[in-house]
Amino acid sequence: xxxxxxxxxxxxxxxxxxxxxxxxxxxxxxxxxxxxxxxxxxxxxxxxxxxxxxxxxxxxxxxxxxxxxxxxxxxxxxxxxxxxxxxxxxxxxxxxxxxxxxxxxxxxxxxxxxxxxxxxxxxxxxxxxxxxxxxxxxxxxxxxxxxxxxxxxxxxxxxxxxxxxxxxxxxxxxxxxxxxxxxxxxxx
Numbered sequence: 001x002x003x004x005x006x007x008x009x010x011x012x013x014x015x016x017x018x019x020x021x022x023x024x025x026x027x028x029x030x031x032x033x034x035x036x037x038x039x040x041x042x043x044x045x046x047x048x049x050x051x052x053x054x055x056x057x058x059x060x061x062x063x064x065x066x067x068x069x070x071x072x073x074x075x076x077x078x079x080x081x082x083x084x085x086x087x088x089x090x091x092x093x094x095x096x097x098x099x100x101x102x103x104x105x106x107x108x109x110x111x112x113x114x115x116x117x118x119x120x121x122x123x124x125x126x127x128x129x130x131x132x133x134x135x136x137x138x139x140x141x142x143x144x145x146x147x148x149x150x151x152x153x154x155x156x157x158x159x160x161x162x163x164x165x166x167x168x169x170x171x172x173x174x175x176x177x178x179x180x181x182x183x184x185x186x187x188x
Contacts, residue, residue: 009059016056024063031064038109039065040102058099065110078112086133093136096173097128104185119181124159125188126181136167138177140184151180 013024020027027046036042039061046057065079083091094117101108101119111118116129124141131137139154139161147153152164165177 012055012059016052016059019056020050020052024060027060028064031060037065037111038102039098040104040106040108040110043102044106058102061102062095062099078114079117082115082117082130087130089134090130090136093167093170093173094128096170097136097138097167100173100178101126101181101185104182108185121185121188123188124161125184127161131166134168138165138167138181139163140165140180141187142180142184143187145180145183150176 016027017023031042034042034045036045042061042064043054043057046052046060047054052060079094083094098110098117101110107121109120111120116127118124119126119128126141127139129137139158140163141160143162145151145163147163150165154162154164165180167173
């Protein structure tokens, strides 16, 4: 799994605009009018109601989600605030993790809060937050899974979240992490 480059995203946006006749800003405005905050639902709607391919829907949702928070559309949202300054280098890792989670199913909701993003289905099954300037922490609810060197036990458990995985590079978002997140999703 590789993070799309700026050039790849620009190509997707050009293709979207050529194919649909709408600019990326017009698509973002349309998304804001949906009243939906969950990126996975935004992507699903763009695909089903507007016929966008997955990669175009994800780029539109990403652009729109950067300006959506609990209070509605705002200029600077809670997620952007988490990845400003010394933690700015973690934003590509966050984006990759959040897009991976949103791809699980349409019932995955990423809910920004101050300092972290809650990942929910019928209940919270993970959180994503900067752990330091160089590490993104993903807390996961896996109550019956043994800790490993990488999957560290949270003591005490926080709100059903039992383990923590630290991510320092995009390559840390690998099959092992995705499998743990998918298992937690199934339990939620």
